[in-house]
Amino acid sequence: MSDLRAAVAAGVFAAEDAYRSLLRATVEVARAIFHAKAASVFLLDEAMEELVFEAVAGEGADTLVGQRFPADTGVAGWVLVTRQAIVVDDLTADTRFSREAAESTGFVPKGLMAVPLLAEDKALGVLEVLDRPQQSRFTLAEMELLGLFGNQAAIALDLLQRARRARAALDGEGELGALARIATRLEDGDEERRAAGLQLLAALEQLL
Amino acid sequence: MTVLAHEFEDEELPAWSLPAEASDSIRIRAGWPERVTPEWAWGGSTGAGVRVCVLDSGVELGHPLVGTVQRSVAARKQEDGTVVVEDDAEGDLCGHGTACAGIIRALAPDCELISVRVLGAGYTGSAAAMLSGLEWAIDEGFDVVNMSLSTTKKQYVDRLHELADVAYFKRTMLVASAHNMPVESFPWRFASVISVGSHELDDPRVFYANPTPPVEFFARGLNLDIAWLGGETITATGNSFATPHIAGMCALILAKHPELTPFQLKSVLHLTAANVR
Numbered sequence: 001m002s003d004l005r006a007a008v009a010a011g012v013f014a015a016e017d018a019y020r021s022l023l024r025a026t027v028e029v030a031r032a033i034f035h036a037k038a039a040s041v042f043l044l045d046e047a048m049e050e051l052v053f054e055a056v057a058g059e060g061a062d063t064l065v066g067q068r069f070p071a072d073t074g075v076a077g078w079v080l081v082t083r084q085a086i087v088v089d090d091l092t093a094d095t096r097f098s099r100e101a102a103e104s105t106g107f108v109p110k111g112l113m114a115v116p117l118l119a120e121d122k123a124l125g126v127l128e129v130l131d132r133p134q135q136s137r138f139t140l141a142e143m144e145l146l147g148l149f150g151n152q153a154a155i156a157l158d159l160l161q162r163a164r165r166a167r168a169a170l171d172g173e174g175e176l177g178a179l180a181r182i183a184t185r186l187e188d189g190d191e192e193r194r195a196a197g198l199q200l201l202a203a204l205e206q207l208l
Numbered sequence: 209m210t211v212l213a214h215e216f217e218d219e220e221l222p223a224w225s226l227p228a229e230a231s232d233s234i235r236i237r238a239g240w241p242e243r244v245t246p247e248w249a250w251g252g253s254t255g256a257g258v259r260v261c262v263l264d265s266g267v268e269l270g271h272p273l274v275g276t277v278q279r280s281v282a283a284r285k286q287e288d289g290t291v292v293v294e295d296d297a298e299g300d301l302c303g304h305g306t307a308c309a310g311i312i313r314a315l316a317p318d319c320e321l322i323s324v325r326v327l328g329a330g331y332t333g334s335a336a337a338m339l340s341g342l343e344w345a346i347d348e349g350f351d352v353v354n355m356s357l358s359t360t361k362k363q364y365v366d367r368l369h370e371l372a373d374v375a376y377f378k379r380t381m382l383v384a385s386a387h388n389m390p391v392e393s394f395p396w397r398f399a400s401v402i403s404v405g406s407h408e409l410d411d412p413r414v415f416y417a418n419p420t421p422p423v424e425f426f427a428r429g430l431n432l433d434i435a436w437l438g439g440e441t442i443t444a445t446g447n448s449f450a451t452p453h454i455a456g457m458c459a460l461i462l463a464k465h466p467e468l469t470p471f472q473l474k475s476v477l478h479l480t481a482a483n484v485r
Contacts, residue, residue: 072301083393085447086445088444089444111443
């Protein structure tokens with residue numbers, strides 16, 4: 001691997017790790033602030049039309065990351081599609097939800113708070129906080145707080161996805177793979193080719 | 209305006225100007241009291257005769273808190289990418305639409321309820337389904353459409369705005385949930401709809417007018433017992449549950465005063481708000 005590519009890759013990989021930690025820290029703080037049993041961030045996989053557990057704190061933290069479900073059903077799907085935050089308690093009354101939750105996560109929450117994660121006009125995913133203490137009456141101030149956490153989680157999720165796209169570009173999978181390959185060739189080529197290549201790039205830059 | 213032409217084809221041509229001798233021909237019965245009170249606005253009303261559409265995740269049939277649903281349709285994405293609205297028997301894919309229908313039913317026990325399911329068309333089809341469902345509801349001429357949902361997708365905003373304005377002049381009142389996060393979403397920001405946020409009181413008939421829109425009214429949205437899947441009841445919070453409270457109040461007012469236009473209906477809501485009376 002060329003020095004240039006290695007340097008960029010190191011930056012991208014380090015960033016991806018850092019953003020994943022930031023997201024994880026956000027769900028941990030959300031869980032702690034609301035005294036909840038668990039908190040999770042779901043990432044929308046738009047190509048598959050699925051929601052994926054991206055970060056989990058508390059119950060299910062070791063097993064849920066990576067699990068998927070359809071992006072347009074259930075409470076999380078509703079929140080994602082309609083961009084509306086909601087809080088629901090006594091969910092165990094909903095037997096279909098309980099069964100599906102138990103099958104997919106092994107954990108049946110009694111209640112959940114869910115907020116869409118939005119960046120400009122795009123929905124990136126959903127933040128859920130599960131099983132806050134049932135005896136405490138919910139307030140609209142808590143709803144605002146949930147919105148603030150949602151905002152923070154959306155920024156972390158957006159950064160994480162950008163880092164992933166950068167990595168995909170370096171791996172030659174994404175749209176910008178060609179640029180990464182050109183950078184490698186420039187590094188590897190002899191002086192003459194390198195100078196000619198840089199001249200071509202300067203011309204391209206002018207054109208664009 | 210070409211897009212909208214079909215929606216008016218069966219109606220008289222609109223008047224673009226008013227000849228001097230014609231003013232008597234458009235006399236509008238005012239019938240408003242000196243002071244608009246809740247008693248005048250909705251006292252004794254049960255919502256009878258008013259058709260309220262719930263644009264949501266579907267409504268569970270046979271739920272005891274919802275009662276009769278006159279019709280259920282779904283906006284479905286076809287293989288060629290277009291969306292069609294057709295009769296539906298799948299019920300509710302989430303619980304939310306049932307909750308909204310239950311809130312409207314509790315306020316206006318004799319109104320007609322119609323469910324338009326716009327969830328379940330796949331994530332990428334969701335905004336198109338919302339638009340097709342809304343277009344269908346406006347074509348059907350429902351009196352009130354409850355929209356406890358919003359979109360942030362900019363490519364749909366112009367069409368949504370256009371539909372909201374068509375509804376306004378066709379006397380279909382759109383009641384839409386406001387967003388409580390710093391993000392641009394629609395249709396609640398449009399002036400031709402009623403936008404609703406939450407207050408913390410327990411009275412389902414108490415609402416407040418907001419002197420600083422775009423949120424226009426605050427209604428009950430905190431710790432409500434609502435209808436949910438499986439004939440059950442759960443407790444919930446959110447602007448999306450405040451919205452059907454205003455939709456229900458609209459049904460009560462329109463049942464008693466069917467001549468009101470959306471502009472007048474919004475005025476009646478304003479004049480009967482708890483902080484205005």
